[in-house]
Amino acid sequence: MTLDLPANARPYLRPVQFADSPIGRDGELARLAGGLLWFSAYELIAVQGGKRVIQRTIPVADLPADERLQAIAARITASRPPLQLGERVLRFDQPQVMGILNMTPDSFSDGGRHLDDPAAAAAAGVDMAAQGAALIDVGGESTRPGAKEVWEGDEIARIAPVIERLARSGTLVSADTRKAGAMEASLAAGAHLVNDVSALLWDDRALDVVIRAQCPVVLMHAGDPKQGADGGRGYGDALIEVYDWLEARIDQVVAAGVDRARIIADPGIGFGKTLADNLALLNGLALFHGLGVPLLLGASRKRIVGALSNEAPADQRLGGSVALALKGADLGVQLLRVHDVPESVQALRIWRGLRDAALTGR
Incomplete structure (x- = not known):
């Protein structure tokens, strides 16, 4: 998926569309912070000049390869060490x-x-x-x-x-x-x-x-x-x-x-x-x-x-x-x-x- 994300806009990702179980849904879901919750999409928010200029839902599998978005997604899904x-x-x-x-x-x-x-x-x-x-x-x-x-x-x-x-x-x-x-x-x-x-x-x-x-x-x-x-x-x-x-x-x-x-x-x-x-x-x-x-x-x-x-x-x-x-x-x-x-x-x-x-x- 391609996304025209302005270079000077600040992106955010909010996990949404939580699912009961990941069973049989390989590639469709992501695990939240190594815990008991799984979600199927992100709400992408982009802020420019203090205003939200983009707000849309993106399936987990379709998250663009944008370096900034991938870094946020990695933090969202990473397990929190005890x-x-x-x-x-x-x-x-x-x-x-x-x-x-x-x-x-x-x-x-x-x-x-x-x-x-x-x-x-x-x-x-x-x-x-x-x-x-x-x-x-x-x-x-x-x-x-x-x-x-x-x-x-x-x-x-x-x-x-x-x-x-x-x-x-x-x-x-x-x-x-x-x-x-x-x-x-x-x-x-x-x-x-x-x-x-x-x-x-x-x-x-x-x-x-x-x-x-x-x-x-x-x-x-x-x-x-x-x-x-x-x-x-x-x-x-x-x-x-x-x-x-x-x-x-x-x-x-x-x-x-x-x-x-x-x-x-x-x-x-x-x-x-x-x-x-x-x-x-x-x-x-x-x-x-x-x-x-x-x-x-x-x-x-x-x-x-x-x-x-x-x-x-x-x-x-x-x-x-x-x-x-x-x-x-x-x-x-x-x-x-x-x-x-x-x-x-x-x-x-x-x-x-x-x-x-x-x-x-x-």
């Missing part, structure tokens, strides 16, 4: 749950539940792991709209004792922080991964900490890294602009010395984005596989659920949160950051059972 985290392995060949454990007095959903009791908090984290969470994300500073910045020492005092207890129990732990000192303390306490909502931009030392530790890191798009969640100016084309930002940031972090195989990308649902922006990102999630790294989706109990369900308060957003998690799974997201672990794990088990049945061709 992470060896101490004695444990975190795999990315199927969607897994990251359980949220907030050590804060003011987080929008569960603030104050475990504050000042690290033993009880760690026990809650162990319970989440027993319920099926692949790792536990421990945070000590709220990013809700209007939340006050927490002094680094207080944040460390909140999370380090919990992380130490969880790590000793054999639980995989990520440190949800944007401060270099908190990252260092968390890693020293046994954290395996850094989850930074500012993509290592809020603290000038954060990137150096991750480079020295050579630990995995989640890079999230948050609009202005100095601001918290929600609101936002709105984007002309949120899907494309967030993709471009994440691609540029990943390249910067890799150039600085972080192994690309240790980077996870998060489009940052609810951070500096309007409702329309968030919906565009959720519907277009598969585009982000073109970054060539595992994807994390954090939509649990967020404002988008309330906005679409009669302003349901945060503690009444279970159904919407599970729906968004399954949307992520359907589009190949590897890590789903959730508050409601047992319900989300059960939903993913049903999802996996359906996928397994489909893949057998029976």
